[in-house]
Structure formats: C-alpha cells, structure tokens
Amino acid sequence: MPLSLLRCLLLVLSAASGLAHAADTDPVADNMLLLQTPSGGWPKHYREKKVDYVRDYDAAERAALRAPDRHDDATIDNKATTSEIAYLAQAHARTGNPVYLQAARRGVDYLLRAQYPNGGWPQYYPDRSLYRHQITYNDDAMARVLQLLQDVAEGRDALAALTPEYGERARAAVARGIDCILATQVRIGGKPTIWAAQYDETTLQPAKARAYELPSLAVSESVGVVRLLMRQRQPSPALVRAVEDAVQWFDRHRLRDTAMRQVEAPGEETGKDVLIEAQAGASLWARFYDLHKQQPMFVNRQGEQVARFADMPNERRVGYAWYGTWPEKLLDQEVPRWRQSVAKPTSPR
Secondary structure, three states: OOHHHHHHHHHHHHHHHHHHHHHOOOHHHHHHHHHOOOOOOOOOEEOOEEOOOOOOOOHHHHHHHOOOOOOOOOEOHHHOOHHHHHHHHHHHHHHOOHHHHHHHHHHHHHHHHHOOOOOOOEOEOOOOOOOOOOEEOHHHHHHHHHHHHHHHHHOOHHHHHHHHHHHHHHHHHHHHHHHHHHHOOOEEOOEEOOOOOEEOOOOOOEOOOOOOOOOOEEHHHHHHHHHHHHOOOOOOHHHHHHHHHHHHHHHHOOEEEEEEEEEEOOOOOOOEEEEEEEEEEEEEEEOEEOOOOOOEOEEOOOOOEEOOHHHOOHHHHHHOOOEEOOOHHHHHHHHHHHHHHHHOOOOOO
16 A cells, blocks of 8 residues: 555544544533532532633642542532533433443432432532521422432433433432422411422421521422422322412412512612512512511511511612512413313323
8 A cells, every 4th residue: 555545544544533532522521520529419619600611620620629638519509410410411412421421320329319318408418517408499409409300210311321220219219309398388377388498407497598588488489399390290189289279379479460670770879779560460479478477578688677678778679589470470371281281191101
C-alpha cells in the first residue's frame, strides 16, 4: 500500500475514533459527575452561587470537589438531585456511556436512603442543620422526588434503564410518600384544608423554616401536592377525598375579581410596588394562610406577622410572591379532566 494512502487511512480511522469518543460523552453530564456529592446527591450551590453545569472547572476546583473531606451539601431543594438523575439517564440513553447510568443509580440510592420511615423527605441529607431535616414540600421539593421515583417505577422514558434494578423499591417509596402526604393534610377545626410547606419529621406538624416562613397553609406547594396526587393511577378513596377537600379549600379562598399588578413607584425603596386591585373575572390567592382563621398571612424578615399586605416593607412586597394564581389552572382545567379519568376504570401500568 502506498505510504500516502496509508497515512490517509490512519487519519480517517483517527477521526472516526475521535467522533466515537465524543459521542460517548456529554460535557454537562461530565460536570454532574464532578459535582455529585459522596452521598450520591447533588448540591444546589457551588461557592455560594447556583450550580453551573456548563462552565469549565479548573484543576484546583476539580481536586477540591474530589477531596474525601468535601462537605456533603446534597439536597432536593431548587430541583437539585432529581434534575441531575433525569438528565444523566437521558445522557446515558443518548451516548450509551455506562458511567452516566451509574451516577444516576447513585442518585436514586441517595433518594431512597434519605426518605424517612414515615414517607417524608428532608430538604437536605445528610446535613441536618437548621431546618434542613424537616419534611419539605416547599418549592415542590418532595413532589418532584415522588414524581421521579414514580417514573422510575413505571419505566418512563430514559428512566426505564433504572426500572429493573429500582422499580419495586421506587414503587414502595412512592406509596410511603403518598401516605405521608395524606397524613399531613392540615385539619383545622376537624376539617381538612391543604398542606404546609414544611413539617416536623417526628410529629408531622407544620414547622417554621426561614424567619419569614412561619407554620402556615402554603398555597403554591399545595397545588404541587394535589397535582402529584392526581397523577396516581387507581387512586384510593382516601386520596380522592384529599384532592377534593383541597380543591374545595382553594375554591373557598379564591379572591374573585381580584388581580395583582406591579407598578413603577419612584418614591419607594425599590422604585417599584405591587398593587392588589379589582379586575373583573380575575382570581388571586395569598401564598400563605394562617393556621387559625385561615386568613392571608404576611411576615417581615424579622419573623413578625403583619396584618395587611400594604403594611409590609416595600422590599418585602416587591421581593417575594405573597400573592399568585397558582391554583387557577388546576381548578379550571386539570381537576375536571382528572374527575373524568377517575370515573373511568383503569388498569395498572
């Protein structure tokens, strides 16, 4: 074979090998491997900033992340851990790289270990400092965990690669989680309402988190809980009642013909303000309601309840979602469809 032809052949083979290697890797997934904590979960922050899986990590950062004494700040807050497991499963499906699937397995193991015997999940594990050990529905943390484990149990999409090994354990964990949700639906005066954002993991009573997050009924989180419950196939009578009770509560506490609007306010601290005003056909809910009179609840940064939204400091009015429309789509569109599906017999997946 002529030398020039041999060189061309070697170049082609080298290029093909490089392409094959590139196809086996995913830079984002590789960074997820780097950021995965010793317990198998993932943090939400790196050096006090939101984790960035697109950036390059230098040699010193990589060494620190691989150090055996690295702080384990794994959490389910802010979509951490559940998002990485789902992404790594997809990366494995695309590339066939077994390392990504192994990391996803470690993530599922983490979730299964972190679950309390009563079915709840802490916001952080193994870190139990501050309020991190509390059962956490805040920002849909536990609902996302249950949804992911349900997808593993049912073999949905790329997570099906985890089903043979984890299907039964994931199914059992979901069942315990649903039992916890049903047990923590807050009753006031003997009547079921909705859910709090976090709970004491021993007493299952609503608990305080940050200074301005007092024990209360949490509307946004409860919408996520109800959506999760409606996702269950062949729901039990207790589950159906829990959904209907929550739906009735949402409807009773709907502020009808009321809307929220942000406006320019040069005289205010932030230069902006939030107004609650009449608007025909609109609906609005407060984010939190107190556990006694079930009235909208507002709290300043010092942890003190403020009677009226207008009396809150401007920075707090503008900087936090005290009002919103979270249940609107649920009530107007999703619940009617769910009721129809519940009325029809279904077979287990």
